[in-house]
Amino acid sequence: MIPLVLSRAVFLKRGMLQKSVIKLNELLDGHELRSLIIFSLICQVILVFLGDHRKYSPKVRIRALTWSAYLMADSVASYALGMITNTVALIDNENENENASTYPIENITMTLFWAPFLLLHLGGPDRITAFSLEDNELWSRHLFSLFNQMIAIVIVFSIAWDESRFYKLSMLMMVPALIKYGERVWVLWAASSDHFKNFVPDLQPDHSRIMEEYKLKEIEGHKLIQLTVNKVHKVMRTHVEADLKSLEEQPSSEKLYRQSQFELLAARGLVDIFKRIFADLLLSFDEYATSWSVLKGKNFLVVFRVIEFELGFLYDLLYTKALVIYSRVGLFLCFLSISVILVVLILFTFTHKNQLFSSSMFDINLSYALVVVALLLEIYALYGLLLSDWTACWLINHKWFGFMKLINWFRPLHKRRRWSNQIGQYNLLSVSLKEKQSSVCHRVLGFLLGVDKMPVVQKHLYKTHEDVNDHLKEFIFKQLARDDQRRDAELPSPWSKICYHFRNSNSLDNPGDSHDEGTESRRTISKCLSRYMAYLLVMHPSLLPSGTRRIKYQDTYATGMRFFEQHTKDKRHKIKMTEACDLLLRQVENEEKHTIPKGQTSKLLWYNGCLLASKLHDIANEKKRWTAVSEVWVEMFAYAASKCDASDHAQQLRRGRGLLTHVWFLMTHFGLTDYFKIQNVPAIADMIVK
Incomplete structure (x- = not known):
C-alpha cells in the first residue's frame, strides 16, 4: 500500500514538474521576445540621436556607444523576427495538440503586429546607414536579408491571417518598413566603391572650347590659355556675392547670415567636383581653376568654413541616406511614411478600444510604444531634413528667402556644428x-x-x-x-x-x-x-x-x-x-x-x-x-x-574630422595633391602643332 501511494505521489510530482517546466519555458520565450523588441527600440533611439554626433565629436564613448548600437540593432531585430516566425510555425504544426492552446490567440495577434516594426528597425535611421566605409560594401548582404525577412513575414501572415485581429494594420505598417529598408539597401549600394562613381559627373573633353579660347587669346596677343570657371562660380555670384558688397553696413547677425550663404553655396558647388576624389577619379585643371577662382582673395576663416561645409556634404553622401532623402522622391517617401504610421496609430487606438481581448496591458503598451516611437523618429528625421545644409542650399537656389530666414532664425547656419574643431x-x-x-x-x-x-x-x-x-x-x-x-x-x-x-x-x-x-x-x-x-x-x-x-x-x-x-x-x-x-x-x-x-x-x-x-x-x-x-x-x-x-x-x-583631413582637402583645392590630370590632350597637341 505504501509503495503504491509513494509511486503515485512521485508520478504526480513528475507531471506537475513537467507542466511547470513547460509554463516556465513559455513564460521565458514570451519575455525574451518582448525584451528583444524593447532592446531593438532602444538601439534605434540611440542611433537616431547619436548617429550624427560622431561627425563633430571625437569622444570615444560616443563612437563606442554608436558602434555597439549599430552592430546590435540588426542582430536583435533579425533574431526577434526569427522568433516570431518559429512561434507561428510551431502553433501551425501543433494545431491539434493540446499544448497549442497554451499560447493564446491574442498573443499571436500582438506578435504579428510587432513584425513590421522589426523590419522598420532593420531599415535604420536616416542619419546613419554605414558605421564605416566597409559597411557600404555589404549592400548585397542587406539586400539578401531584405528578401529573407520579407519571405518570413509573408509566411507568417499566410499562416495566422485569420487569427490576427490586426492583420490589416500589420499589412499597412509594411509600407514604411519596406520604404526604410529599401532606402538603406539602395544607399549602401550607391555609396559602395564600385557604384559611387556612377553618381559623380564625368569630365568630358571640350576640344572646341579650348581651340576657341586659344584663337581668341591669340588675337589679343596672349600666348597662354586662360582657364574659365564653370557654372558653380556663376551661381554663387548670382545669389550671394552681389549682397556681400553691403555687408559692412548691415548688422552683425545679418552679416553672418549672408556670409554663411556664400560659404554654403560655394561648398555645394565645389563638392560636386571634388567628390570625384572619393570615387577614385582624377580632376582636370579646369576644376582646379574653378576652386581657385572661388576661394582666391577670401579670408582664411571663410576658406576653412567652405571646406567644413564640403566635408559635411561628403559625410552625408558616404554614411547617411543623403543620396535619396534630399530629393523630391525622398521627401515624398518621408511624408508617406509619417502619414501611414499616423493612420496606424489612430486605427490601432480605435481597434483596441472596440475589440476587447485578454492581452496583457504590457503587450498593449509595448505596441503603443512601437507605434509612437516610430512616428516620433520619423518626425525627427523630417525635422533634420528641413534644417539640413542640403535644404538650405535648395531654398537659396530657388529664392525661398522667407522660409530660409525662418529656418536660419530657428537654427542659424553659422552656429551649426559640422566637425569637432x-x-x-x-x-x-x-x-x-x-x-x-x-x-x-x-x-x-x-x-x-x-x-x-x-x-x-x-x-x-x-x-x-x-x-x-x-x-x-x-x-x-x-x-x-x-x-x-x-x-x-x-x-x-x-x-x-x-x-x-x-x-x-x-x-x-x-x-x-x-x-x-x-x-x-x-x-x-x-x-x-x-x-x-x-x-x-x-x-x-x-x-x-x-x-x-x-x-x-x-x-x-x-x-x-x-x-x-x-x-x-x-x-x-x-x-x-x-x-x-x-x-x-x-x-x-x-x-x-x-x-x-x-x-x-x-x-x-x-x-x-x-x-x-x-x-x-x-x-x-x-x-x-x-x-x-x-x-x-x-x-x-x-x-x-x-x-x-x-x-x-x-x-x-x-x-570628428581631424585637422589633417581639412588641410588635405584644402590642399586639393589649391592643386597641391596628386589628383589632377591634364585633359583634352588632342586639342592641346593640335595647338602646339599650329
Whole structure:
C-alpha cells in the first residue's frame, strides 16, 4: 500500500514538474521576445540621436556607444523576427495538440503586429546607414536579408491571417518598413566603391572650347590659355556675392547670415567636383581653376568654413541616406511614411478600444510604444531634413528667402556644428616620465592587462584634445598659399626644408628683443602641431606616409623610459617636464651616435630628435628659431596630409574630422595633391602643332 501511494505521489510530482517546466519555458520565450523588441527600440533611439554626433565629436564613448548600437540593432531585430516566425510555425504544426492552446490567440495577434516594426528597425535611421566605409560594401548582404525577412513575414501572415485581429494594420505598417529598408539597401549600394562613381559627373573633353579660347587669346596677343570657371562660380555670384558688397553696413547677425550663404553655396558647388576624389577619379585643371577662382582673395576663416561645409556634404553622401532623402522622391517617401504610421496609430487606438481581448496591458503598451516611437523618429528625421545644409542650399537656389530666414532664425547656419574643431594631442615626454602612472585607471588597467600590454594602456591614457584656434588656421593657410608651394603639386621632402630653415636661422643676426606676440604664437603652433603628429603616429598611423609607419611606438616609449631611469640618481624623485628637457639638452652632447647598436631604430630616432633640439636651442634669435620650427612643422604636416589615401581621409569624416583631413582637402583645392590630370590632350597637341 505504501509503495503504491509513494509511486503515485512521485508520478504526480513528475507531471506537475513537467507542466511547470513547460509554463516556465513559455513564460521565458514570451519575455525574451518582448525584451528583444524593447532592446531593438532602444538601439534605434540611440542611433537616431547619436548617429550624427560622431561627425563633430571625437569622444570615444560616443563612437563606442554608436558602434555597439549599430552592430546590435540588426542582430536583435533579425533574431526577434526569427522568433516570431518559429512561434507561428510551431502553433501551425501543433494545431491539434493540446499544448497549442497554451499560447493564446491574442498573443499571436500582438506578435504579428510587432513584425513590421522589426523590419522598420532593420531599415535604420536616416542619419546613419554605414558605421564605416566597409559597411557600404555589404549592400548585397542587406539586400539578401531584405528578401529573407520579407519571405518570413509573408509566411507568417499566410499562416495566422485569420487569427490576427490586426492583420490589416500589420499589412499597412509594411509600407514604411519596406520604404526604410529599401532606402538603406539602395544607399549602401550607391555609396559602395564600385557604384559611387556612377553618381559623380564625368569630365568630358571640350576640344572646341579650348581651340576657341586659344584663337581668341591669340588675337589679343596672349600666348597662354586662360582657364574659365564653370557654372558653380556663376551661381554663387548670382545669389550671394552681389549682397556681400553691403555687408559692412548691415548688422552683425545679418552679416553672418549672408556670409554663411556664400560659404554654403560655394561648398555645394565645389563638392560636386571634388567628390570625384572619393570615387577614385582624377580632376582636370579646369576644376582646379574653378576652386581657385572661388576661394582666391577670401579670408582664411571663410576658406576653412567652405571646406567644413564640403566635408559635411561628403559625410552625408558616404554614411547617411543623403543620396535619396534630399530629393523630391525622398521627401515624398518621408511624408508617406509619417502619414501611414499616423493612420496606424489612430486605427490601432480605435481597434483596441472596440475589440476587447485578454492581452496583457504590457503587450498593449509595448505596441503603443512601437507605434509612437516610430512616428516620433520619423518626425525627427523630417525635422533634420528641413534644417539640413542640403535644404538650405535648395531654398537659396530657388529664392525661398522667407522660409530660409525662418529656418536660419530657428537654427542659424553659422552656429551649426559640422566637425569637432579639435585635434588630438600626445606628448611622448609625458609618457616617458610616467606623469599619470599613479592614476587609479592606470593601475587597474595595468593589473588586468599585464606589464606587456602597458603601451596599449599608455596610448589611451595620455591622449588629449585641444581646440583648433584661428591663429593655427591662419598660419597653415598662409603657408599653403605661398607661390612657391602652389607652383609644385609634389611637396618637397620636409627633411630638406629642415636643413634649409636651420641654415637660414643659424645665420641670422639677433635683432634684439625677440619676445613678442609672434614668438609666443609660433611656439604654441609648433607645440600643437608636433603633439598632433605624435598623436597621429600613435593612434592613427595609417594617416601618415608609409615610411613613418614603421616607427614602433612601443620601442620609442621604452627607450624614453630607460633614458630617464639611467639619468636619474634618485629613483624616488619624480622628474618634472622642465627638468626632463634640461636633462635631454645636457646629456645628448655626451652621447655618441656610433655607439648606438645597428638596427636599434628607436634609440637612433630618440638621439636624432634630442640632437636637433639641442642645435635649435643654440640659435640666439628666439623669434627666428620658432619661426623656422613652426614653418617646418606645417610643411611636414602638409606633406603627411598629401601622402594619405583618400579612403583614409574618408574614414576620418566619422571621427570628428581631424585637422589633417581639412588641410588635405584644402590642399586639393589649391592643386597641391596628386589628383589632377591634364585633359583634352588632342586639342592641346593640335595647338602646339599650329
